[in-house]
Amino acid sequence: MSELQINDEKCVLCRACISACPFGALEVVDKKLVVEDNCSLCGVCLNTCQFNALCIEKQENGLLDKNKWSDILVFVEHNEGKIQPVTYELIGKALKLIEGTSYKVYCLIVGYKITELAKELSYYNVEKNFIYDHKAFKNYREDIFCNVFQDCINVLMPAIVLIGGTDVGKSIAPAVATSFHSGLTADCTELILNEKLELVQIRPAFGGNVMAQIVTPNHRPQFATVRPSIMEEANRIKSPRNNIVNCKLDEKKLVSQIEVLKEKQMETKEGIQDAKILIVAGQGFKRKEDLWMVEELAMLLNGQVASSRALVEKGWMPYERQIGLSGKTVKPEAIITCGVSGSVQFMTGMKTSKTIIAINIDSDSPIFSIAHQSIAGDIYEILPKLIHQLKEIDKLANNKN
Template structure:
């Protein structure tokens, strides 16, 4: 529908002159649009104040039977598949099997066509490959165009994207382009018989979980963080056994028209970052929270972590206080972890924190408040003062090391 921002309109009359249908008039010092408007949009171009607007509104009802499949955005770093992709494929396989939908991947990059075969070994039914030198670096506009093209071709019911730097940039762009729903950082995904995706995530910034559905539009977008879902099973030698014609059926090479390959974004330089071991990959984590009274007390945490051969991590208040870098933060606004062991010290356990560590194999919690919610997430809860316990525990471990050394 055509509409007017009256406060931007200076009644210059350009639109009225331009309208081929005589649909515009000035009445009571306002431009009025009559039913004669055919939405040709000529007036939009003529208005010097950009006061006219063709609002598409929000599309809301979709015929669900027209949308079938689970599409996974396959992220990679120069051809190396990002592990979150395999986790998303694992979930997509499970969802797809439940409602009898195929599993698709979209793979965008340069010189990656050969690599696409690798994904077939994880049970993906079809891969849409966009391989072009213009896709060498991530550029939101070109990648969005490819993604849009793929969705229009494959019409998936569900689209899963990793909550990475690239995924977080693309998913809201695409969900908005299709005027549909997006749920970020889902911790649990399931599907109803009618193909509605059940999306569960911590919500409202409070200590509460929400179950969210996109019930009347398609596709349904969800982002999931690394280390939240189980990796897809690898089927040995699957792609090697396929014939050439089977491969060409499963891997579709896609091209965009020239008009969709023009970018407003220019990548001048890409610099590798110093490789730091991410807490997401740590096997053992010792984490500290507001129970620490001073920045220098975090040395206890460091010592404990180094004795166990693990890493330290913190909660958001400590990052906000400047006591630790953002890369050390566990939580919704930080990282998700799934180590063999995590010891939380002086952490009360808001859901934003626990949702990002509660799949750890062994959780030991130390806190002086016996009602702290962290004890609900912990396998072993210790009600006590971390300032007493940590030094004694360090001593104990050191003694053992000495005993072992002798």
């Protein structure tokens, strides 16, 4: 563990470090500069001090009593009054991880006027939902959200903290992990609990060429952000649990260094990750011109076209349409893969799709191992027939109308 040290003899109380600290973690008390416990050791203050009065002292890791840390805390992300799907995915994963252990799953939800969201959360099988509801949390502000996290973690002492790999998650997770002097594994695609109850955090490394297995043996909590759309969502239970805990944060910790001047809704273009139905082309296509088949099928089924990386590399498909480890992660209602072999990198990006239909000429193709419907055959025969039949169905429906 490390900590920020102040040399009182050198400090002239010029307050330059106080203005510079992004976390508001420095203040003068009784004519002395003091460090608050939300110091994240970012080091910004060191560069502003002209008197060499500050230093970060590295200390050897003390003996951490891991037995004091147990359970899993899930950060609940919400936007415009809706809990984001990644939250349910994290709860689903956390509930699976604790099976056969004494661990419990807790949720942390921060925001303003979020009682309804907390009520919705009580339909998921977690032990308790900690709710921090205050006007100060109307907008996401890293410093005070970090204070909330610290408050909650200090009380709960969770062994594991799971956060969605979203824009907010990627901002808050490193700040909180640093403030606990612990590690963070970002963008995990799989999580396992080993026999020592350590979280094995699995994520692609070296451009996806290896799947790294990362553990945090010496520090607690173990922090991980998880790629959205990769894990299975938790099931909603029939009756809500009485598990909402209203929490309050010290007034001082509600003061943010960040002022929100204006809110602007980002324009979002619908992409393959939003599609309910996806028709995916793979290298089974011999010529670019033949891709009309997937385009027509997508049009008839009101879906979108996507592809494996092989066709992106050939320049036949734009990168925004690529599914997989180095492309987009998708979770549509139905996905039809046409001439895709099912490499690990491809399947990582789509294996949680609700219904997977695979067409491949090779009956031993790996994609069939995850397909709900496997069609062993030639796309050049099957797709034109399928398109013809769908058009016939359309015609019949139109005649009826």
